[in-house]
Amino acid sequence: MTAVAEVERRSRARGRFLGSAAALTALLFIVSIFVGASSASLLDVINDEGYARLIFWESRLPRTIAIVLAGSSIAVSGAIMQALTQNRFVAPSTAGTTESAILGVTIVSVISPGSPVGYKMLVATGFALAGTLLFVSLIRRLRSRDIIIVPLIGIMLGAVVQAVAWFLALRFRLLQSLYAWVIGDFSGTIAGRYELLYVVGAITIIAYVYADRFTLAGVGRDFSVNVGLNYDRTVVGGMVLVSIVAGITVVVVGSVPFWGLIVPNLASLVVGDNQKRLLPFVAAIGAGGLLAADILARTIRYPTEVPVGTIVGVVGGVIFLGILIRSRTA
């Protein structure tokens, strides 16, 4: 087979794969809308039976959209971080980003409990950015970039930040709120309370536009400077995008453990590390996977719900361990 034919074959295979991932996500989207404790089947909605339309417009549709936005954006920010740090175990939850955002919301809730959501989100984003940049400057001081030492430092940084949040939460009786930010949950997502997530959707698109720069930066500092990329600005810019996603998702739905870690890793098994090709897959798998997890969260103890974060935490942990062991055996 000639090289050109080989490239074409691979490109077609990727296209088919992306197509089926998108189709599956669309299917899950529809299932997600019609799963829940109160009855709102398609027929009910069309016939305007009971509260069906209300439930559809106020609860089911917002929830499903929120899951898609959060699932894809968290996964995409994981992919960006992995490219920028050249380490596939770095993600918002292993770099202190998520924990810093949680600390930010906790502090706002202590100082001015009644402040509007937008303000909370801004503070959370600011904290997330500060935490992430601290992490970046810490790992720059390491001469070795061991694939596991780097996320270890991030995890410990997150633990320190989280300890401060726990301290404040215990002191000011915010323990229950803290749990809500720590464990992602979509059960409170109704119209009027999720719209900030559209910002996150826009961030995902911006990330895709700049994907080539992230790919270049991922090759290394020297190389990217050589080909004319402003390396430092790219890194900081990427981290700003990641921090906004972390700040908003933590405030609106809480943190989704492992999501930014496992989705890009699974996707890059199929398509490799070119961000322009990788990001659409990451977004599709991130959205579809979280839809599936949330459907499971709603049905596992029907009619009551469990938080989707706990399900992702358990299943994601197993997948992550698998990737980890595989990476060391290979």
Added chain:
Amino acid sequence: MSTIEPATFATERSPERSTRRVWFVLAAVALLYIGAVAVFMTYDIQGSVSFARELRFKKILAITLVSTGLATAAVLFHTITGNRILTPALIGLDSLYILIQSVSVAAFGGLTVVRFDERIRFGFAVLVMIAFVLVLNAVFLRRAVTDLPLLVLGGIVLGGMFASLTALVVRLLDPNEFLYLEDLLFASFTLVNQELLLLSSIVIVAILVIVARSRRVLDVVALGRPTAIALGADFDRVNRRLVILIAILVAVPTALVGPVTVLGLLASNATYEMTKSFRHHVTVPISALSAATMLIAAQFVLEELFDFATRPSIIVGFVGGIVFIVLVLREVR
């Protein structure tokens, strides 16, 4: 390959200078410990003096026992792994303990669990944790001799999974049950069962005797596998036994007072810094004394300054995380 350098312990300089140094450190730490105990026992007693003394004395006993167990476990862990920035705390044992408590509250009801015979609860938690370490050992540790970071990251992920499972279980509990659980979740020295304290002391003292008698073999094993084997030590056999001892040394204190495992990391590293020695007859006692002093100080700060408003595990987690980062930044070159 791991880039945490093995055998980072400083080599000893001239024998008599280092001996003098060790004696000096030992005396200083012992004095600090006695001072801490004295302050803790006498500070601001209101009401019945004898009652307060007895209560505080029991706390001191529990703290000393727990610190000794955890510090020894950390030193032994460093001995088998040849690396001083790892602790048993990193392999998810604390989270496992929390998970055990949550699952038992969910399964039997908070009141039943709280009223249940403490000895059985204690024994059950200890056994599950020991079993976990042995399983982890079978899966990870054997490779971990060559691949430590894998073990650490794997342990952290397992810890995260346990935490998620705990959260799942907590969600299924009703709020009243959760109150019982909350008390079980954070380390507390305030109410320690006397019988269990005695039982734990016997176990830990027994292990200390074993460690003391095999201190020379341990010194050799700490040199790393090739050197130890060249010097005639059965490295693998000693390793297998040490893993069991470490499991007990961590499980017993955790089941007694709750999770504070990171303490061992702080105390043992402070000891290496101060003594510049890796000999077990030096590091084990000094680590134990430093750990006890730190924990008494932490408990004192907690009771007097924060008015019980925070938990030891939070303070220890905060300080422990910072120390870990500093150590890694210094070690990994």
